[in-house]
Amino acid sequence: MQSRLALAAIVLAILVMAGGLFYYFSGQKPVRVTATTTTSLYATGLLEYLADKFHGTHPNVQIEFIAVGSGEALRRAEMGDACMVFVHAPSLEKQYLEKGVIEDGKIFAYNYFVIVGPPRDPAGVKNAKSAVEAFRAIYIAGEEGKAVFVSRGDNSGTHVKELSLWKAAGLDPRGRSWYKESGQGMAQTLVMASEMGAYTLSDIGTYLKLKSEGKIPGLEILYASGEELINIYSVYLVKTCTGKERQAAEEFAKFVVEYQDLIGSYGVDRYGQPLFYPAKGKEDYLRQVWERLAGG
Amino acid sequence: MQGEVVEVTLRSLYISGSATLLASAWSIPLAYLMASRPRWRGLASALEALVGVPTVLVGLALYMLLSRRGPLGFLGLLYTPQAIIVGEAILITPLIASVAYRALRHAVENYGELALSLGATEAQAMATAVREAAGGILAAAVMGFSRAVGELGVALMVGGNIKGYTRTMTTTIALDVAMGEFEEAMALGAILVLLLIGVSMTIRFIAGGAVAK
Known part of the structure; x- marks a missing residue:
């Protein structure tokens, strides 16, 4: 009876260890950048697509997305648990900018x-x-x-x-x-x-x-x-984020703003029309609209 | 897609299995204390009441602790599988302890006290009671494992559902639902249920002799 129990414990332990080993070998990369974002944006797959492309040129950086509600995404940034934020809620963004939680905002897309x-x-x-x-x-x-x-x-x-x-x-x-x-x-x-x-x-x-x-x-x-009905997507860096993570986050933010073709063509093959329009060339107009949306 | 299913399934097994072992490590001794010491008995009803505590509440409390600004932020545990393990272990403690307590109480009254009266030491009496209640204790652990695998709040709050790192079966299901991938969510849900039944039956089968009565 006891040996059977011991056997059960061993089988359980082996299962747990198999999972553990698997996790270990599929494990994380040197620099992990935590980015919070909203579920709807994450669900389009755009961010992972951009992160994959970025990973191609920056193999040492792993961008990790925490997809939650807009409010929670910014709140987690305030708690210091994110290095960058991808959001589309101007009035909320403005609150957190005024609180000094986030900075370096850049509009990278709209729809x-x-x-x-x-x-x-x-x-x-x-x-x-x-x-x-x-x-x-x-x-x-x-x-x-x-x-x-x-x-x-x-x-x-x-x-x-x-x-x-x-x-x-x-x-x-x-x-x-x-x-x-x-x-x-x-x-x-x-x-x-x-x-x-x-x-x-x-x-x-x-x-x-x-x-x-x-x-x-x-x-x-x-x-x-x-x-x-315009929907403006911005990326921010979190003030409390420093060091290597900050550096990598800045590079990724720059990448997203620079490689706008990737954004404009995303989803066209699947849906016959783009999901997002690049912000490039329209920055001033979008900034004005953003200000109006944030003020209201 | 298939690779990801295998990956999140194994990760869920690892995380929830570890959480069950961890929780059992303190819940079963606690259950024995409650069963053998009348003074601890009051704790049992409190634990029973806590069995249904919302998972997202445990997740939120743990998140506040583990946040970089929180009191335990220096541990750097937030957004790691280990954070989920600790959170799930806490979550299932009331369940394992109260179910194990019911099994042990009977065994302590019937066998433990008898062993003591026959001159056994406290440790021997405990071993006897635990052996006699093995079936019930195992059931408690299996129930704990089931709740750990099936919970969402803790994994989402402190794990963050990071692809390839802290994404578990339930957080994948929740994301699939949010994305409108209802079929994938249902398929993964079916795998989860089969897994739970499989684990439960395997453990019962292997430990058959002990559980037979």
Whole structure:
């Protein structure tokens, strides 16, 4: 009996050691740079793609991404647990810049949020002249019982954007029966909206990915342009990060800003259109828009 | 894709297996203390109540400790597999200790005290009780392992879900869901469940003689 127990313990120990050895040999590289980022940006695969390319010329550097919510990404930087931050939430970024947590901000890409909904478009969003007008149309159709809107409701960058559009329209949909807060990520929210024949606001990357996989047959892009819907991606260095890690992080930030072709062509082969537009050449315009978004 | 599945599966086994061994190392003696010393018994109900403590809460508390600005930041454990091991060990301690306690209490009353009255030393009495309760203690460890493999909060908070380093089965599943890769998430979930059943049955089979009763 005891020998059987001993055998069980040995088998368990061997399993654990096998895992341990595996982990050891697949282990880490000399300089580890910790970068926090938002889940939606990480999920597009762009950052790992850029890090892979960077790794080709800088084999000694390993960029490690911690994908969390926008707020958590910056909060972890404040705690000193990240060396760089990739985010797209100007008003939050501004707070942390003012607190002196992050510095050396560079805009490296942008794209547009899209208003998606059922193809028959009961609210007439397609004919809207602006995003704010589109939201007004959804509100009216909602009150008439013809439309439903699914909100992220999770304080994410996309949710904050959505709330700012309702505010700009002078409306408050919270608590209305046609306004559903999912409290979940973008992918789950899109699937929900598709199932319910509802409208929602999405980032372009998540939408195109799910659409190409046939997971959201009940949705199509109804409105997708204009300064109101612009989504600006920035990279920052964290002040408390120093030494070799800092140096490597600075090089990676420079790489991301310099090799813009990589960003502009990313995703074209899979989705037939880019997920991101390079910031190069538009820095001044994007900076102005960023200031407006951060101030609001 | 397949390579990654094998990789995260092995990593989950390593991390959660280590956490189970670590937690058992202090939980089983603790369970024996509670079973044999009336004064420690009050602790048992507290531990039972803590069995369901949210994983993300343990993860957050540990993160605050291990953060570079936190009191244990100097250890440099944040975003390492070791941090997840410690966190999961803490997480499953109430479960292992309280389940093992139930098994041991019976054994101590029936055999341990008998051994003591027959002139055995305290250590011998403990060995007797542990041997008699082996099945229950093993079940406690398997349950602890299961909760460790299946938990998400700790691995995400202190591990960071770093690709190729701290990414486990559950953090991969969570990321797949966030990315809309529902099929991959389900497939990995099925592997996880099969793994849990496999480990449990293997241990029961090997330790069959001890568990039979």
